[in-house]
Amino acid sequence: MSSAYTNKLMMIDLSHASFEILPVPDALKTNFIGGKGFGAKLLCDMVSPGTDPLSKDNPLIFMTGPLTGTMAPAMRGCVVTKSPLTGIFLDSYFGGSFSPEIKYAGYDGIIIKGQAKKPVFIWINDDHVEIRDARHLWGTNTLEANRLIKTELKDKTIKIATIGQAGEARIPFALICGEYNRQAGRGGAGAVMGSKNLKAIAIKGTKPVLVHDPQRFITACARAFKELEESPDVESFRQAGTAASVEFANETGLLPHKNYQNGTFSKASDLGDKGQSKHLWLGSSACMGCPIRCSKIGAVRTGKYKGIITDIIEYESVALMGANLDISDIRAVAHLVKLCDLYGMDSMSTGNIIGFAMEACEKGLIPSPKGIDLKFGNVAAAEHLIHAIANKKGELGKLLSQGVQKAAQKIAGTAEELAVHTKGLEAPAWGPRGVSGMGLAYMTTDRGGCHQRGFPVSYELSGEWEGHPLDPLSPEDKAQMVVALQNYSAGRDTLVNCDFGSYGIPADTYAELLSAATGQKADTNTLMETGERIWNLVRYFNLAQGLTAQKDILPRRFVEEPLPDGPSKGHRISRDDMDYMRQEYYQLRGWNKKGVPLDKTLNRLGIKYVGPHQ
């Protein structure tokens, strides 16, 4: 019977230069749907506690969702692995055209294990799989590697995921670069790829992705497209991507400024859609099959940095590499972000780390590198540090290339007080002091400091959650919302849908798309329950990797230092607030006071975590 699943997983062992095709068991589809679910289950089955993320024993898992590659709008791919930055579960998502190509080649996902002896790249042409020499590609940046592989294989239509020099150097926040301008950015999946001596994966797929019930599926797609068309939020993404969030975050006091010391930046509009549309944008572009087209592609045409092609500088990057560093020249920010993209290094983490270094230097905790005035607002200093980090050059480059948590630990004095991260993952660009639910989400997110496993901000600022009034500053009534948002987020991440799509498309439409495409019964509850199952499985995995409840906390800055500006001026999330929210959260999750899932919770969700098969 036709289904949008290909029912095949490609397992490649780089140590033995071999591959095999694994079937997708029905139980995996029923319990975990796809994407994050498949990735989490496979990672739990394959990774023992104590596994070094940069060793051959850590798999690098590329997963699609059942709807990826169909006409269902805004579907993406994900990478799942154990993070070298946090030492816990990592799932990182990317749009573009690489993940549909995995489906077109005939696979629901690609699992890469082992370690090649010398640099290689993988070439998958439908059923043909080849592990090719990549010594000549080693040392190239992400875009150059992409171009060289297309030339070598004499086909410009091949879809490629590469690492840059940062991944080769195993920088723990190195990314994997899809095409174009689409990265699995967070948590260091690029370093895992580099540790395998794997420069790139190139794919060409000519097979069709089928659906179970074509007529029903076409009807469901039409419904989803209409819902996107009618959503004002989606319209905003269509007009200006996430750049419009800069002024929103500034007005609400959530915009990080000077390493999150402040929540507003007087020159925010230079960095937002106004500044970007004036100085950068030329047109819109879209991920494959997506009508939202949030990408605003363009170029820096004039000034010192002229000549570079740049996509929209999305909110997280522009806030962390711009406002957070007190830099307001959008063309300079485009230049800095592009450098990170070329090296293959997460521009969010990098912006966070540079902000930390600037503050640490201003406070006398670290010296300025020779010839550089390391202070807020200095573009040349930021650029210097990007090169130093990516190349592990100089004392400071070597130090900062370890991530903000480890760098701060190694600096004497009070540096740890300036490090803004959760569980080692550098915090994103939403200061949570005026929105305590966002704080709770950071504390409890499965991969560390992340805004994409539930984003309570919009509900908190609207003052309402599911018909109940909500005070953004109070710790009360936050846990229930965060649990529900996290479950739904994990449920949707089994489809690997884009978060932006979900601003317009409701849960029941996603469920209908899934049912029509696969023949599996699904409703809203299926997504929520699957999300809860994944969340608990990942929690169990993380605990086995050494996570404790003591790490379910916010960085000191948000706890001890009241916000100095913006509408929530004077507010912080105190230790008492944290404890209150955390305990309420654990209780609602069915976990004990130490944040360990209770047996009855695991039984209810059918989780039998036994670790890797020996």
Add this chain to the structure above:
Amino acid sequence: MDLIGGYNPRRARLLIQNKNENLYHMPVVCSQCGNAYCMTACPVKAIHRNDDGIVCIDPDKCINCGLCAQYCPMGMVSLDPDTKKAVKCELCQGKPLCVEACPTGALELVQLRKDQ
């Protein structure tokens, strides 16, 4: 979907060409050329122009030699990997699905007047 029973843009009868890190992306569609090289190149006359001016391939006559694909200046004729027959855009019996699916209105079906 209607043509091959599933989804794969490589099997579409139009192309979107990308250049310069996706700064430029342009749809390429069959022009139904006045002087259609594919039609002239076909050694078995499997390609003809119908009454509406659309250049069509008769799969029963096609011998999958690939000459039409080789000499199309736009890369708009290809060999179907399943049937091995030459395929090209024949405008979906007058109701092109690509036009229906396009969310921006970048594609539309226009009729040239006879005197053009």
